[in-house]
Amino acid sequence: MTETAPLPINGCGRGVRGESVQSQSWLAWLPVVAGVAILYLPAYRDLSNVSADTQGAAQIPVCLAIWIWLVWQKRAIFGIPDRAIPVSPLGWVLVAAAGLLYAVGRSQEFYQLEIGSQVPLFVGTVLVLLGQGALRRLWFLPVFLLLLIPVPGSLLNDILVPLKKVVSTIVADGLFACGLPIARDGVVLYIGRYQLLIADACSGLNSMIALTAIGCLYVYLRPGRGWLATSILLAAVLPIAFVANLVRVTGLVLITYLWGERAGQRFHDFAAIAEIIVAIGTLFLVEHAIRLSQGDRSMNRDVRA
Amino acid sequence: MSFRPRSLGISAAMLLTAALAYALAPTRQVSADSVALERMIPKQFGEWVEQRAALEQVPTQIGEGDAESGSRTGRTLYDQVLMRTYRRQSDGGMVMLALAYGRRQAQEFKIHRPELCYYSQGYEVRFVGRSHVALGPHFGVDSNLLLTRNRARYEPVTYWIRVGSQISLSAWETRWVIFKDGISGSVPDGILVRASSVVAAEADSASAFKLQKVFFADLYNSLSPAARAAIAGG
Numbered sequence: 001m002t003e004t005a006p007l008p009i010n011g012c013g014r015g016v017r018g019e020s021v022q023s024q025s026w027l028a029w030l031p032v033v034a035g036v037a038i039l040y041l042p043a044y045r046d047l048s049n050v051s052a053d054t055q056g057a058a059q060i061p062v063c064l065a066i067w068i069w070l071v072w073q074k075r076a077i078f079g080i081p082d083r084a085i086p087v088s089p090l091g092w093v094l095v096a097a098a099g100l101l102y103a104v105g106r107s108q109e110f111y112q113l114e115i116g117s118q119v120p121l122f123v124g125t126v127l128v129l130l131g132q133g134a135l136r137r138l139w140f141l142p143v144f145l146l147l148l149i150p151v152p153g154s155l156l157n158d159i160l161v162p163l164k165k166v167v168s169t170i171v172a173d174g175l176f177a178c179g180l181p182i183a184r185d186g187v188v189l190y191i192g193r194y195q196l197l198i199a200d201a202c203s204g205l206n207s208m209i210a211l212t213a214i215g216c217l218y219v220y221l222r223p224g225r226g227w228l229a230t231s232i233l234l235a236a237v238l239p240i241a242f243v244a245n246l247v248r249v250t251g252l253v254l255i256t257y258l259w260g261e262r263a264g265q266r267f268h269d270f271a272a273i274a275e276i277i278v279a280i281g282t283l284f285l286v287e288h289a290i291r292l293s294q295g296d297r298s299m300n301r302d303v304r305a
Numbered sequence: 306m307s308f309r310p311r312s313l314g315i316s317a318a319m320l321l322t323a324a325l326a327y328a329l330a331p332t333r334q335v336s337a338d339s340v341a342l343e344r345m346i347p348k349q350f351g352e353w354v355e356q357r358a359a360l361e362q363v364p365t366q367i368g369e370g371d372a373e374s375g376s377r378t379g380r381t382l383y384d385q386v387l388m389r390t391y392r393r394q395s396d397g398g399m400v401m402l403a404l405a406y407g408r409r410q411a412q413e414f415k416i417h418r419p420e421l422c423y424y425s426q427g428y429e430v431r432f433v434g435r436s437h438v439a440l441g442p443h444f445g446v447d448s449n450l451l452l453t454r455n456r457a458r459y460e461p462v463t464y465w466i467r468v469g470s471q472i473s474l475s476a477w478e479t480r481w482v483i484f485k486d487g488i489s490g491s492v493p494d495g496i497l498v499r500a501s502s503v504v505a506a507e508a509d510s511a512s513a514f515k516l517q518k519v520f521f522a523d524l525y526n527s528l529s530p531a532a533r534a535a536i537a538g539g
Contacts, residue, residue, distance in 0.1 A: 028309040050413050095315055100320035107329035108487040109411045129309050153413055154476030155447030157421055186429035186454060290439050
């Protein structure tokens with residue numbers, strides 16, 4: 001972590017009186033936090049109830065935890081300053097727009113609008129209470145909130161069905177080239193005496209979104225590179241998530257082949273964690289490769305910057 | 306005071322938002338007894354007779370877990386499901402009929418499309434095209450034609466989905482109808498109407514699609530006005 005700022009920024013060096021102002025400025029968040037709880041606790045509860053049906057929400061618990069952790073990291077910026085902040089009409093417009101989005105989304109069970117309303121609400125609230133400068137330092141938080149928006153089930157299906165076909169073809173062809181007795185007929189994989197449904201084998205593809213989120217977070221948390229390295233890393237996030245999935249499906253097929261169907265099913269539970277480790281590890285390797293290929297030149301630039 | 310007026314203003318806006326969401330929620334819905342498939346769909350009509358030994362059909366929902374999750378949240382995906390196999394007496398032509406009815410359709414809780422049901426059962430699914438099914442002299446609906454295959458079993462499928470008063474052939478159409486009806490205050494009901502046949506080869510699919518069309522027209526012709534409205538909206 002490079003950006004752990006010390007906590008009491010605006011209370012700094014003001015003695016006792018400054019500290020009491022500090023505590024007041026935190027109390028001012030209470031009505032806002034209460035409002036957020038009233039609006040979004042029921043939203044997330046409903047979403048988790050239907051998420052067995054809509055797997056587009058699979059990334060939410062992970063991303064929500066990361067987001068709260070990010071807020072904690074940036075807590076110093078959330079202290080409401082003493083000095084008057086210029087009135088922000090844009091901030092109020094955003095708060096009102098968020099309200100409309102939420103009301104329509106919640107009443108129509110349109111989770112994308114309901115959860116998505118958090119983005120304008122956050123930006124608007126920061127503008128109104130903390131001002132533009134704070135928003136500039138917190139820009140990553142609303143961007144990360146976008147990742148919490150559940151993917152509509154229909155869109156997920158449109159993307160996942162073709163993707164599953166590609167993944168299974170690559171896995172089957174790859175293992176066949178390695179000399180294993182594997183064949184694919186339509187959406188069924190045959191290996192040894194077992195047959196696997198591609199729909200089941202690839203069900204973990206839903207974690208692509210969570211992996212992408214974690215990848216973006218990794219890129220964000222490791223600054224101090226040139227813009228070129230950053231954009232290469234960002235561009236690599238999706239392919240890496242894809243490769244991590246290939247590894248997972250290959251592992252599942254191999255374990256089923258070697259130790260039977262039961263072992264394969266048990267691997268399902270462990271697979272998600274393995275996938276994240278593979279993804280982060282690969283990102284780390286890519287980052288190192290970029291460092292090496294750029295050589296001392298970019299290192300010097302980083303030091304100067 | 307320690308509370309700042311601006312933060313109170315924002316929380317007031319949020320309370321207003323919660324109230325607005327409550328006020329906008331649709332309340333009108335179709336009454337529970339308006340559709341009774343078992344009673345509405347005759348076991349014999351025209352030249353068609355229900356087969357005692359029904360052919361095994363692909364379920365109308367994806368996976369088995371969904372039914373459980375539905376009951377856990379106090380919601381079931383379908384209120385009524387009807388599956389029958391009909392045989393035409395003159396030539397022995399067989400058609401499987403599957404109807405799945407849900408009284409309350411929602412964005413993420415709506416009728417499952419056959420594409421995905423067949424896919425999740427291990428079928429390969431190919432979209433053949435859209436086709437108009439003439440149900441009466443002046444009335445018909447559009448339908449989707451699919452060719453599915455599970456190893457040696459080829460199964461051509463004709464289906465449509467009615468949501469509220471509209472026929473929907475894609476998930477996005479369905480979502481739009483649910484949203485539009487919801488904003489105007491009502492929760493639409495929905496029904497999947499699906500006919501399929503088992504054939505030996507891909508080449509036989511054209512005649513199977515034709516047979517399914519004749520089947521739908523004969524069925525519609527035998528129905529009461531309420532049953533016609535239930536399956537085709539008119």
